[in-house]
Amino acid sequence: MFAKKDILDIGSLDPAEISMILDTAEGMKEINERPVKKVPTLRGKTIVLFFQEPSTRTKLSFDTAAKRLSADSLSISQSTSSIVKGETLIDTAKNLEAMKPDVIVLRHPSSGAPHLIAKHVKASVINAGDGIHAHPSQALLDMMSVREKKGKIKGLKISIIGDISHSRVARSDITGFSKMGAKVRICAPQTMIPMGIEKLGCTIAPTMEACIEDADVVMMLRIQKERQGNILFPTEREYATLFGLNTHRLKLAKKDVLVMHPGPMNRGVEIASDVADSEYSIILEQVTNGVALRMALFYLLAGGNRHADAD
Ligand code: CP
Numbered sequence: 001m002f003a004k005k006d007i008l009d010i011g012s013l014d015p016a017e018i019s020m021i022l023d024t025a026e027g028m029k030e031i032n033e034r035p036v037k038k039v040p041t042l043r044g045k046t047i048v049l050f051f052q053e054p055s056t057r058t059k060l061s062f063d064t065a066a067k068r069l070s071a072d073s074l075s076i077s078q079s080t081s082s083i084v085k086g087e088t089l090i091d092t093a094k095n096l097e098a099m100k101p102d103v104i105v106l107r108h109p110s111s112g113a114p115h116l117i118a119k120h121v122k123a124s125v126i127n128a129g130d131g132i133h134a135h136p137s138q139a140l141l142d143m144m145s146v147r148e149k150k151g152k153i154k155g156l157k158i159s160i161i162g163d164i165s166h167s168r169v170a171r172s173d174i175t176g177f178s179k180m181g182a183k184v185r186i187c188a189p190q191t192m193i194p195m196g197i198e199k200l201g202c203t204i205a206p207t208m209e210a211c212i213e214d215a216d217v218v219m220m221l222r223i224q225k226e227r228q229g230n231i232l233f234p235t236e237r238e239y240a241t242l243f244g245l246n247t248h249r250l251k252l253a254k255k256d257v258l259v260m261h262p263g264p265m266n267r268g269v270e271i272a273s274d275v276a277d278s279e280y281s282i283i284l285e286q287v288t289n290g291v292a293l294r295m296a297l298f299y300l301l302a303g304g305n306r307h308a309d310a311d
Pocket of ligand 1: 054055056057058059129138262263264
């Protein structure tokens with residue numbers, strides 16, 4: 001039994017719960033390969049997707065996941081909700097709750113917003129990314145993708161490079177991979193490394209080369225200009241020279257290295273196009289796994305009985 005009501009961050013999941021989610025997601029993958037990609041598992045369940053920030057991958061994969069399990073998914077956004085008329089987040093959540101949804105998926109620019117609404121609603125809440133704090137479903141699909149390719153997570157050397165300061169993906173991935181026994185190294189310009197980040201379970205490499213050396217996985221992160229108050233590096237060209245992943249640098253990693261990126265990518269800045277499209281890249285497989293992973297979250301939270309109901 002999966003005992004959690006909400007998925008708010010990776011820190012509140014223990015390794016057994018993470019493994020249960022990844023195992024369930026692996027089982028869901030087969031549904032996505034069928035000619036008719038739909039099972040009746042969550043028929044009659046209602047899922048609200050409330051995205052107050054732009055999204056391509058996360059929103060569409062949650063929506064696809066709901067539909068593949070036959071749940072009814074409904075979407076609202078910041079600009080089309082009554083938040084623009086002054087309604088508070090808690091009042092909005094209470095009004096959504098009054099319509100009896102089973103799960104609310106929230107993306108919000110403020111760290112902690114999903115935790116806040118989870119206290120006010122009976123529905124399960126899934127954090128689809130809150131400010132710079134957490135993006136648990138992304139970290140779970142990243143762990144699923146690595147485990148699928150390498151057969152394990154424990155003992156792997158995972159290098160995460162880029163705008164760590166403003167990245168909720170970095171925080172969730174560092175926490176998740178280190179919980180599952182990986183050795184996580186990070187690298188970024190000094191201005192993009194938050195104080196105390198090592199407490200999440202990583203070490204800071206002095207150079208990009210030191211970070212990549214002998215890595216099993218190299219995960220690149222976008223510079224989150226939308227969250228940076230001040231310019232934290234001189235130019236994109238200098239950033240690409242010092243912290244961009246190119247084929248030359250990738251040679252320092254293990255021969256069977258996996259290149260990952262949560263997307264959206266800025267080609268030519270944090271990652272060269274030929275690396276993003278190379279045989280080492282599993283960037284689009286991450287997106288494929290994102291659907292199965294989110295199906296697993298809905299299944300575990302909304303209490304569907306996949307084996308009894310599946311066609
Ligand atoms: N990885 C991710 O969160 O992408 P989107 O912003 O497109 O959802």
